[in-house]
Amino acid sequence: MKKILFATSEAVPFIKTGGLADVAGSLPKCFDKEEFDIRVVLPKYACMKQEWKDKMEYVSHFYMDLGFKNCYVGILQMMYDGVQFYFIDNEYYFSGPKPYDKAPWDLEKFAFFSKAVLSILPVIGFRPDIIHCHDWQTGLVPVYLHDTFQQNEFFVGIKTVMTIHNLKFQGVYDVPTVKAITGLPDYYFAPDKLEAYKDANYLKGGMVYADAITTVSATYAQEIRTPFYGERLDGLLNARSNSLRGIVNGIDYDVFNPETDTLIQKNYNATTFRKEKVKNKVALQKELGLNQDPKAMMIGIVSRLTDQKGFDLIAYIMDELCQDAIQLVVLGTGEERYENMFRHFEWKYQGKVTAQIYYDEALSHRIYAASDAFLMPSLFEPCGLSQLMSLRYGTLPIVRETGGLKDTVEPYNEYEGTGTGFSFVNYNAHEMLATVRYAESVYYDKKREWNKLVDRAMAKDFSWKNSARQYEEMYNWLIG
Numbered sequence: 001m002k003k004i005l006f007a008t009s010e011a012v013p014f015i016k017t018g019g020l021a022d023v024a025g026s027l028p029k030c031f032d033k034e035e036f037d038i039r040v041v042l043p044k045y046a047c048m049k050q051e052w053k054d055k056m057e058y059v060s061h062f063y064m065d066l067g068f069k070n071c072y073v074g075i076l077q078m079m080y081d082g083v084q085f086y087f088i089d090n091e092y093y094f095s096g097p098k099p100y101d102k103a104p105w106d107l108e109k110f111a112f113f114s115k116a117v118l119s120i121l122p123v124i125g126f127r128p129d130i131i132h133c134h135d136w137q138t139g140l141v142p143v144y145l146h147d148t149f150q151q152n153e154f155f156v157g158i159k160t161v162m163t164i165h166n167l168k169f170q171g172v173y174d175v176p177t178v179k180a181i182t183g184l185p186d187y188y189f190a191p192d193k194l195e196a197y198k199d200a201n202y203l204k205g206g207m208v209y210a211d212a213i214t215t216v217s218a219t220y221a222q223e224i225r226t227p228f229y230g231e232r233l234d235g236l237l238n239a240r241s242n243s244l245r246g247i248v249n250g251i252d253y254d255v256f257n258p259e260t261d262t263l264i265q266k267n268y269n270a271t272t273f274r275k276e277k278v279k280n281k282v283a284l285q286k287e288l289g290l291n292q293d294p295k296a297m298m299i300g301i302v303s304r305l306t307d308q309k310g311f312d313l314i315a316y317i318m319d320e321l322c323q324d325a326i327q328l329v330v331l332g333t334g335e336e337r338y339e340n341m342f343r344h345f346e347w348k349y350q351g352k353v354t355a356q357i358y359y360d361e362a363l364s365h366r367i368y369a370a371s372d373a374f375l376m377p378s379l380f381e382p383c384g385l386s387q388l389m390s391l392r393y394g395t396l397p398i399v400r401e402t403g404g405l406k407d408t409v410e411p412y413n414e415y416e417g418t419g420t421g422f423s424f425v426n427y428n429a430h431e432m433l434a435t436v437r438y439a440e441s442v443y444y445d446k447k448r449e450w451n452k453l454v455d456r457a458m459a460k461d462f463s464w465k466n467s468a469r470q471y472e473e474m475y476n477w478l479i480g
């Protein structure tokens with residue numbers, strides 16, 4: 001049995017701020033259970049739902065040195081959906097209303113977590129062949145493993161994988177502070193190790209010391225080797241290009257299934273969507289106070305409201321777009337200017353635009369089910385899961401051709417009768433608007449073509465099946 005440990009700062013259903021949680025929560029159960037024993041470790045945050053905390057079972061605790069501190073490390077566990085989850089408990093680090101706050105506090109928090117991930121292993125009696133780390137929060141796991149842990153025979157030979165879900169976030173702070181926080185020796189604070197542009201950089205540390213680096217789509221794996229997408233680490237990514245691969249994300253096909261989803265008004269499938277899907281739209285129009293019109297084209301947005309997702313493009317053409325015969329449903333939180341922009345347009349175009357500025361899992365499902373199209377004009381997108389959820393619900397994505405959006409949405413070709421959505425190349429507001437309007441014209445004037453697009457979208461398979469096999473191949477190759 002090959003043993004793999006996922007180290008992550010979030011995982012569904014326990015805690016989620018973005019797609020990382022979907023991946024870390026849904027991928028582990030998709031591995032071949034005969035061959036792989038996959039377990040997951042994450043922090044036990046005070047802000048997790050009580051329901052989950054009540055189900056966790058105490059395993060053990062001990063004290064661990066971190067910099068100048070001696071810290072409590074509690075271990076809890078829970079079996080969920082056939083996967084063993086471990087939770088690291090420390091009320092000092094993991095209290096607060098959300099998982100992340102700001103540097104340098106977050107850096108200290110995740111230095112603690114990364115070191116604790118290694119420290120608990122002899123205690124729980126699990127020696128993984130591979131520790132699979134996700135994003136900067138776990139970037140120090142390979143570094144600590146390379147450091148003092150190597151002196152303990154238990155750890156010798158453990159391999160590490162570093163998966164980049166978003167290169168924009170690296171965990172960066174000045175060297176003296178990080179030295180004090182982490183307790184790592186001077187040796188690591190050099191430009192060929194943890195240091196980048198004079199600062200200490202957790203993700204870079206992970207990338208230098210991991211045995212393999214992956215990211216979440218093939219196109220993003222290429223893009224991050226260029227200065228535009230490389231976030232100043234393109235040099236290192238090029239140097240390590242032999243160890244870098246892109247494996248596209250999947251989604252949980254049990255949770256996101258219009259045929260069985262209990263969170264939506266009316267279930268449907270690839271044969272019944274023509275009649276049934278629209279009932280979700282009418283119900284949502286009613287719920288959110290939009291004009292009740294089954295024929296109006298509804299465009300959905302479910303997103304963090306940040307620059308990454310292309311909201312400056314939307315802001316630029318919002319007034320123009322609202323002249324069209326469309327309805328816009330927005331669910332998201334993030335930068336204040338975008339939250340306020342959508343609130344403003346909800347007020348200006350009552351009955352056409354609705355802005356739900358909060359986080360709501362159930363509402364997100366209702367939007368994926370109800371909308372005709374889903375707008376995601378990202379500036380960059382490592383993979384993107386929302387467009388996969390949309391495809392699954394027969395909601396056609398309108399995307400910019402970048403990263404995972406390019407790899408998962410095939411643009412409509414009216415001559416060949418192919419495609420599963422609509423896309424544009426350049427980061428330009430009117431190019432986006434023209435693409436939205438092209439979609440509108442197909443929706444209103446060529447309904448049969450639109451429905452065939454939906455047929456093809458719903459026939460796509462973005463479950464974890466294929467990608468889990470690719471991770472297994474990589475694990476096998478690493479274990480040798």
Ligand code: ADP
Pocket residue numbers: 017018019020022302303304331332333358359360361364383384385386387
């Ligand atoms: P990212 O991880 O960059 O935010 P992804 O597309 O990979 O983008 O994943 C975003 C996930 O978060 C999706 O599952 C999406 O449905 C969900 N999501 C984003 N904002 C909200 C919100 N306000 N309410 C509910 N779900 C949301």
Ligand code: GLC
Pocket residue numbers: 018019020023165166216249381382383384385404
């Ligand atoms: C990040 C990326 C997103 C990706 C997700 C899961 O949050 O922004 O594109 O889908 O991680 O890998």
